[in-house]
Amino acid sequence: GQQLNQSPQSMFIQEGEDVSMNCTSSSIFNTWLWYKQDPGEGPVLLIALYKAGELTSNGRLTAQFGITRKDSFLNISASIPSDVGIYFCAGDRNYGGSQGNLIFGKGTKLSVKP
Amino acid sequence: NAGVMQNPRHLVRRRGQEARLRCSPMKGHSHVYWYRQLPEEGLKFMVYLQKENIIDESGMPKERFSAEFPKEGPSILRIQQVVRGDSAAYFCASSPTGTGSGEKLFFGSGTQLSVL
Numbered sequence: 001g002q003q004l005n006q007s008p009q010s011m012f013i014q015e016g017e018d019v020s021m022n023c024t025s026s027s028i029f030n031t032w033l034w035y036k037q038d039p040g041e042g043p044v045l046l047i048a049l050y051k052a053g054e055l056t057s058n059g060r061l062t063a064q065f066g067i068t069r070k071d072s073f074l075n076i077s078a079s080i081p082s083d084v085g086i087y088f089c090a091g092d093r094n095y096g097g098s099q100g101n102l103i104f105g106k107g108t109k110l111s112v113k114p
Numbered sequence: 115n116a117g118v119m120q121n122p123r124h125l126v127r128r129r130g131q132e133a134r135l136r137c138s139p140m141k142g143h144s145h146v147y148w149y150r151q152l153p154e155e156g157l158k159f160m161v162y163l164q165k166e167n168i169i170d171e172s173g174m175p176k177e178r179f180s181a182e183f184p185k186e187g188p189s190i191l192r193i194q195q196v197v198r199g200d201s202a203a204y205f206c207a208s209s210p211t212g213t214g215s216g217e218k219l220f221f222g223s224g225t226q227l228s229v230l
Contacts, residue, residue, distance in 0.1 A: 004156075006156075040223065040224075040226075041223050041224070042118075042205050042207075042221030042222050042223050042224050043157065043205075043221050044221070045219075088156055088157070090156075090157075100145065100147040100159070100162045100170075100207065100209060100219055101159045101162065101170060101172070101173070102157070102159060102219070103159075104156030104157045104158070105156050106154070106155055106156045107154075107155075107156055
């Protein structure tokens with residue numbers, strides 16, 4: 001089935017650092033979504049992208065929908081301790097009307113540098 | 115302002131038993147989706163239901179798994195004769211009536227199923 005390749009798998013952050021992660025696919029998606037999941041909780045939507053080339057911000061988070069529609073990246077600027085968690089990209093193949101059948105990447109785990 | 119409610123949060127079953135997972139969507143939402151998450155993995159779509167109808171069950175295993183969303187009451191994901199490989203976190207999401215893209219999905223906190 002379709003897969004999203006998300007990288008890096010894990011990374012350590014120090015407070016104040018900028019963080020970058022990305023997601024690639026062999027297939028085209030019409031919507032890209034970025035979620036954050038805390039331990040024992042469900043994913044929470046951070047940013048949704050609808051158009052190729054679109055760049056969208058949500059506070060310290062910025063995400064872009066790749067021109068080819070096969071990739072997306074998420075940047076976190078000036079990270080803070082509460083940014084730790086697992087970040088997932090998800091693609092939605094449907095356009096306009098969603099069937100809710102999202103394809104998720106395997107996640108990028110953000111941890112604090114010891 | 116209750117979100118998507120799932121219960122139980124944790125469920126332990128022995129092999130061969132049945133597991134019933136419940137999901138109450140957000141108020142005003144009539145679309146429910148079930149996802150499964152294995153350890154160290156992303157979520158995988160299982161099934162999409164509207165009230166009394168299964169719309170898309172392309173992600174459901176062919177045997178032992180079933181889902182319903184009755185006119186009254188929560189959506190139920192039922193797993194018969196559980197096996198160890200069914201151990202996972204099961205998430206429910208809901209969305210409001212009408213069309214919309216993936217951003218309209220709101221996820222619950224999940225049910226962690228452990229099969230002994």
